[in-house]
Amino acid sequence: MSAPYIVTISSEKGGVGKTTLATNLAIYLKALHEDLPVTLLSFDNHFSVDQMFRINRQPQRGDVTGLFTGSNPDDLIETGEYGVQYIPSSKQLHALRRELDDPTALARALAKSSLGGIIIIDTRPDLDIFTQSALYAADRVIVPVKDAPSMDNCRHIYEFFDEHGISRRPLRILPCLVDGRIHFDGPFSDPYQLLKAYAINRGYRCMEGFIAKSPKVESLNTNPEGKIYPVLSHGRQTEVHVQMTHIARQVYLNTLDTETRRLDEYRKDMAEAEIEHQGIYELRRNNLATNCLVCGNPLVGNESIGMAGYFAQTSNMKVSGFIEEECFTGLVFRYFYGAKRSIETHDPVWELFRESAQRSYFLLQRAPHTKNFYQQKLSFYRFDDSGLEVSHKTIELQEFEKRLLSKERSDLFPLLERTLFNEQGRLEGEFLLLRKVSSDLPEEILYDQNYANFSDIMNKVGTQLP
Ligand SMILES: Nc1ncnc2c1ncn2[C@@H]1O[C@H](COP(=O)(O)OP(=O)(O)O)[C@@H](O)[C@H]1O
Ligand SMILES: [Mg+2]
Numbered sequence: 529m530s531a532p533y534i535v536t537i538s539s540e541k542g543g544v545g546k547t548t549l550a551t552n553l554a555i556y557l558k559a560l561h562e563d564l565p566v567t568l569l570s571f572d573n574h575f576s577v578d579q580m581f582r583i584n585r586q587p588q589r590g591d592v593t594g595l596f597t598g599s600n601p602d603d604l605i606e607t608g609e610y611g612v613q614y615i616p617s618s619k620q621l622h623a624l625r626r627e628l629d630d631p632t633a634l635a636r637a638l639a640k641s642s643l644g645g646i647i648i649i650d651t652r653p654d655l656d657i658f659t660q661s662a663l664y665a666a667d668r669v670i671v672p673v674k675d676a677p678s679m680d681n682c683r684h685i686y687e688f689f690d691e692h693g694i695s696r697r698p699l700r701i702l703p704c705l706v707d708g709r710i711h712f713d714g715p716f717s718d719p720y721q722l723l724k725a726y727a728i729n730r731g732y733r734c735m736e737g738f739i740a741k742s743p744k745v746e747s748l749n750t751n752p753e754g755k756i757y758p759v760l761s762h763g764r765q766t767e768v769h770v771q772m773t774h775i776a777r778q779v780y781l782n783t784l785d786t787e788t789r790r791l792d793e794y795r796k797d798m799a800e801a802e803i804e805h806q807g808i809y810e811l812r813r814n815n816l817a818t819n820c821l822v823c824g825n826p827l828v829g830n831e832s833i834g835m836a837g838y839f840a841q842t843s844n845m846k847v848s849g850f851i852e853e854e855c856f857t858g859l860v861f862r863y864f865y866g867a868k869r870s871i872e873t874h875d876p877v878w879e880l881f882r883e884s885a886q887r888s889y890f891l892l893q894r895a896p897h898t899k900n901f902y903q904q905k906l907s908f909y910r911f912d913d914s915g916l917e918v919s920h921k922t923i924e925l926q927e928f929e930k931r932l933l934s935k936e937r938s939d940l941f942p943l944l945e946r947t948l949f950n951e952q953g954r955l956e957g958e959f960l961l962l963r964k965v966s967s968d969l970p971e972e973i974l975y976d977q978n979y980a981n982f983s984d985i986m987n988k989v990g991t992q993l994p
Pocket of ligand 1: 739
């Protein structure tokens with residue numbers, strides 16, 4: 529299914545004829561090519577689109593806010609007058625503004641829909657996030673200008689394209705509301721010629737032709753029925769009718785010329801991002817040690833991960849893996865909380881630790897300033913959820929080394945050997961960071977957001993350590 533061709537009508541100036549152009553362009557395109565699906569939507573809150581296209585009092589399924597809140601655009605489409613589809617406008621759209629900062633959101637939303645043909649987007653006289661997103665998605669941007677100040681304002685639209693690294697190719701100026709009664713002496717005989725010269729002078733490309741100012745067209749908004757009538761049906765005798773026909777034909781020919789649409793590019797980018805995303809997760813998953821880092825029981829299978837209690841990763845990222853809950857808790861009690869007797873798993877102290885561990889990060893690292901080469905010290909830190917130190921304790925590994933003779937009695941030895949010891953069995957500058965994981969789905973810690981949080985804490989505590 530080929531992507532729709534998106535036409536955005538935009539200018540920072542109000543009253544330059546954007547809405548009149550957007551609504552009539554939809555009707556002229558439909559008249560030009562009956563089978564072409566034409567969809568219209570507006571980020572303005574003037575409801576001209578709704579007034580013009582809404583059939584009787586049909587109930588709405590949604591409105592343009594849905595485009596920014598996760599609805600499928602297909603579910604927002606209404607059948608309108610003159611064979612034009614539309615997405616209803618919204619008064620609430622503006623309330624959303626603060627929550628949005630991604631100008632690609634609209635393109636991504638539209639890329640998920642099955643809409644084809646042409647989509648026309650009418651915007652507010654503002655470069656707000658909605659206009660930005662409409663510019664981002666556009667194959668063609670028509671910027672109506674009616675005078676020198678509105679031409680000056682175009683600069684911001686051009687700058688937006690440059691700042692976001694988007695090609696200026698879609699941009700076209702269209703002189704609108706051109707007053708044919710005005711004549712100048714000199715090389716530019718009328719406002720159209722003058723505006724065109726201004727545009728060319730600034731390096732802006734123009735649509736062919738212009739839209740004249742016509743009292744008849746202006747009057748189409750004002751009638752006892754409170755309706756807005758199309759130029760096509762109610763202004764056929766005006767020159768605007770001929771001009772609109774010409775503009776619609778250009779747009780239609782452009783759709784035929786443009787093989788790769790903006791949304792095609794988005795769909796491709798999104799598909800690639802998906803693959804890359806999958807790839808990164810797989811990489812993290814494949815990098816896991818397969819056994820518990822303390823007791824050595826197999827934990828990581830192809831399909832699922834066993835009874836893992838903690839995720840652990842060295843600061844140089846060389847080792848990452850899981851530890852069974854009992855292994856780590858037992859080890860912490862024995863070596864760092866100085867438990868004389870071994871604590872049973874049903875002891876309330878155990879439960880207390882398990883509960884508070886959910887909000888902690890744990891860290892093991894060589895203690896600084898160990899003068900005697902043979903005397904190694906190991907520090908154990910506990911941080912809160914935001915990476916602030918809660919407590920720490922340092923133990924001598926000297927005594928521990930004596931116990932090396934009976935490795936099987938020590939839980940700390942295999943953990944250090946699998947993580948922090950170098951080949952000579954000595955601690956170096958690296959640390960080991962640990963975090964409790966969900967017992968239902970331990971691999972959740974490898975998902976993008978969780979893993980990013982873990983990495984953030986790793987960086988944060990890394991800079992705090994002595
Ligand atoms: N070709 C035209 N001739 C005369 N009046 C026009 C023409 N196009 C638009 N208008 C009028 O100018 C005003 C502003 O037009 P509108 O399309 O709402 O501009 P915008 O959307 O840029 O604010 C409206 O009153 C409209 O009826
Ligand atoms: Mg408008």
